[in-house]
Amino acid sequence: MAEREVDRSVSQTVKAQLALRDQILSGSLRPGERISELQAVETTGASRTPVRMALVRLEEEGLLEAIPSGGFMVKAFSERDISDSIELRGTLEGLAARFAAERGVSARELEPLKECLAAIDELLRQVPISVDAFSSYVTLNARFHALLTELSRSPPLIRQIDRASALPFASPSGFVMAQSALPEAQQILIIAQEHHRVVIDAIENREGARAEAVMREHARLAVRNLRLALRNRTHLDLLPALALIKSATD
Amino acid sequence: MAEREVDRSVSQTVKAQLALRDQILSGSLRPGERISELQAVETTGASRTPVRMALVRLEEEGLLEAIPSGGFMVKAFSERDISDSIELRGTLEGLAARFAAERGVSARELEPLKECLAAIDELLRQVPISVDAFSSYVTLNARFHALLTELSRSPPLIRQIDRASALPFASPSGFVMAQSALPEAQQILIIAQEHHRVVIDAIENREGARAEAVMREHARLAVRNLRLALRNRTHLDLLPALALIKSATD
DNA sequence: TGAATACGTTATGTATACAATAACTCGGAG
DNA sequence: CTCCGAGTTATTGTATACATAACGTATTCA
16 A cells, blocks of 8 residues: 555545535536546546446536546536526425425424524624625525425435435536625525525425425526626626526637 | 456446446335445446446436435435426426527428437327237337437437436326326327327427426426326336336335 | 548557455354 | 354455557658
8 A cells, every 4th residue: 555645534525525515616627527437546646446336426416427428527517507507406395395284394494594594694684694604695595405406305306306416516616616706795685584584484284385486586597697697708707607508618 | 367258349437337337226216215236336337447447437427315324325216206307307398498499490300309309100000009019109209209309409418408308207208108008198189199290390480488388287297197197006107207206115 | 732531649548456354253251 | 942143255446457449659661
């Protein structure tokens, strides 16, 4: 064995996967760029076998694309790919909300959602919102969406939503950060929070159709805001996740 | 190198993946059963590295589940998991139909869909439908759904639908075969065909909401029929794909 | 001078050896 | 008789060596 430093706390495969994902999302690896296994071995510290397993997982996750002649490259996305992904996720979350409403949710299960809601309310009281508060918002928002998804009690649906969220631009942190650069950010967040409130209310009152509708509207709001953010390209360098957008790199 | 027979026409990884998937779907490997790598090496003819890559892919595909202590087991599904997956797929196909309607589709692009429709009409003229005709129907139906999905022109959505369809019970062949055992099969297929007709009409007339609604109804029909099929357990041994249902194995 | 082919280099696909961990069994003690 | 523990075995995780295919470069021929 070489002088390789082996971290036994997590598996080499997971370590490599996280490291490579970071490199992709941070923009170290550009869209369309081929990923060299040897290079990945050096940067991640794992050997080729776990690196290859990580590459396969990232391909299935949608961040990488297999090259026919062999190997993998960083996938490139169009602006429409991204807005479609957001709408897709909203559609799935709408289904989750409807399932939750139709199948019934106890007050105890709604408790953490309401706590999340209250915490976000607290943050939004700041005008204008600080960068730190925005960072907290991103975390809380992600937590809210994850909890809501769980309420569906449908493992296949939860799994699929996780997949849809794996695409970074569709993840809360992705598009919420995009919105943070906008002057309209505060107003947007207030509307989004209103959606959160309505979906909980609809679930409590077992109104499946209303719960579904508001989550879809929530996604449409996000799509509109993404478009706005992409028009204001001046702020886009703040958004590493959006480095994946093909057209932005040209 | 041992006396191993190496088939160089396809990659060992793909070969192993196909072989293992077959074993799972055919019921050779039962739900909850642990998959031994060594055993998989023997049955697939590939070595451990490609076998492991195949296992990772099948896990991402949803057929396998990682065991915390290491290795993989065949995933087990409840009846609700399956009906949820069908509804999930219907929801995604509804979105695809809406995208197609809203974004517009040329007559030329609709041509293959209409050919598919006509071919199915031809099959359904037989009363009662033969087993061979049913087999053809499964193929044609899968083709119709695939073509419809393509019309959305949304790579992320197409990808996600493929994923949702990877779960065999949600795939056309899976649940359509389940329906084939039912005495009501013929009537069901006629209604399903009517849905196909409506969605094409809606797309032609650029009625997004109607296109989406009919695909969702299409899925709800499938869910109802799956429930019917599961009540008639006498026919279920004909349906290897449904061997994945947890409760059916008890 | 340009194009095509052959050769060399590099990177991926595959196989296997080695290491570490988890499960199982057997034995002993309470 | 049961429960706990140590040893052993089997299986997975990791590393690396080898095979093969693709790409780039250089040289030669037209």
